[in-house]
Amino acid sequence: MTGGFTYNETREIMKRFGIKPSKGLGQNFLVDKNILQKMVSAAEIGKDDQVLEIGPGVGTLTRELASRAGKVVAVELDRRLVPVLECTVKPFGNVELINGDILDLDLAALWDSHFTGRVKVVANLPYYVTSPIVMKLLEQRLPLQSIVIMVQKEVARRMSAQPGSKDYGALSIAVQYRSEPRMVAEVPPTVFMPPPKVDSAIVRLDVQPGLRYSVKDEALLFKLVKAAFGQRRKTLLNALGSAFVTLDRQRLGKALEASGIDPKRRGETLSIDEFCRLADYIYREMR
Ligand code: SAM
Numbered sequence: 001m002t003g004g005f006t007y008n009e010t011r012e013i014m015k016r017f018g019i020k021p022s023k024g025l026g027q028n029f030l031v032d033k034n035i036l037q038k039m040v041s042a043a044e045i046g047k048d049d050q051v052l053e054i055g056p057g058v059g060t061l062t063r064e065l066a067s068r069a070g071k072v073v074a075v076e077l078d079r080r081l082v083p084v085l086e087c088t089v090k091p092f093g094n095v096e097l098i099n100g101d102i103l104d105l106d107l108a109a110l111w112d113s114h115f116t117g118r119v120k121v122v123a124n125l126p127y128y129v130t131s132p133i134v135m136k137l138l139e140q141r142l143p144l145q146s147i148v149i150m151v152q153k154e155v156a157r158r159m160s161a162q163p164g165s166k167d168y169g170a171l172s173i174a175v176q177y178r179s180e181p182r183m184v185a186e187v188p189p190t191v192f193m194p195p196p197k198v199d200s201a202i203v204r205l206d207v208q209p210g211l212r213y214s215v216k217d218e219a220l221l222f223k224l225v226k227a228a229f230g231q232r233r234k235t236l237l238n239a240l241g242s243a244f245v246t247l248d249r250q251r252l253g254k255a256l257e258a259s260g261i262d263p264k265r266r267g268e269t270l271s272i273d274e275f276c277r278l279a280d281y282i283y284r285e286m287r
Pocket of ligand 1: 025026027028030054055057058059060061075076077101123126129
């Protein structure tokens with residue numbers, strides 16, 4: 001009893017339940033079985049795995065996950081899809097449905113009540129909230145093993161971008177601070193119903209159980225990152241000057257130099273290690 005749904009099957013289900021895909025909720029349903037297999041293989045799901053799926057839609061990916069995993073918890077915002085999912089995935093017996101907004105849910109409480117140990121997240125994400133969802137999953141230090149997600153191709157590039165490239169920015173640092181991203185496959189709009197206006201990509205983020213980087217004050221690190229990329233055409237000295245008003249230009253210049261960073265460099269050239277070094281120096285200076 002496995003198998004995702006084809007274009008015709010998805011259309012048939014939508015018709016039977018009288019539902020039209022909602023653009024506002026990012027409803028582009030995956031209707032290509034090869035791409036579905038690629039996602040599921042990339043997630044390497046086995047019977048011991050517990051999976052969180054965000055946005056199950058009509059349940060095409062959920063069914064594949066349920067047939068392989070020990071347990072799947074699927075969080076869907078659209079109430080209209082609940083009766084559909086009751087029908088398409090409930091028979092598997094190892095799927096729990098939650099009707100709610102993933103951004104509103106208390107994830108720590110969700111973990112306590114539904115999971116034990118590290119969880120794999122697999123999702124064909126709604127593109128209008130990709131970054132907030134990924135940030136929420138990573139920031140809360142939840143016991144996560146990996147995240148395999150379908151996102152906009154441009155966002156996938158930003159997640160794995162390296163210093164100096166035009167795609168490198170605050171999202172690259174937030175993602176790489178906690179995980180190791182890998183591009184799995186590029187995906188054309190034609191595999192969705194309806195097709196989105198953008199190209200997509202499957203990415204896998206391997207989440208490290210411990211710290212990948214060590215920094216004394218994470219909030220300060222991310223404030224620095226935000227300031228550096230907020231005005232990315234400016235030199236670091238100028239871009240950071242406006243965000244750290246308690247540090248005058250001279251002290252800021254000293255902080256950069258003491259961290260081994262030329263103040264004339266731009267934020268987009270700094271590695272995460274360099275951002276951490278600078279954050280630690282400023283932390284000591286500001287105490
Ligand atoms: N998993 C299905 C598939 O692969 O065909 C549907 C993917 S569709 C791109 C995104 C899904 O996320 C939709 O079902 C949409 O209703 C749901 N969704 C949108 N915003 C959400 C949110 N904030 N929390 C939970 N689900 C959400």
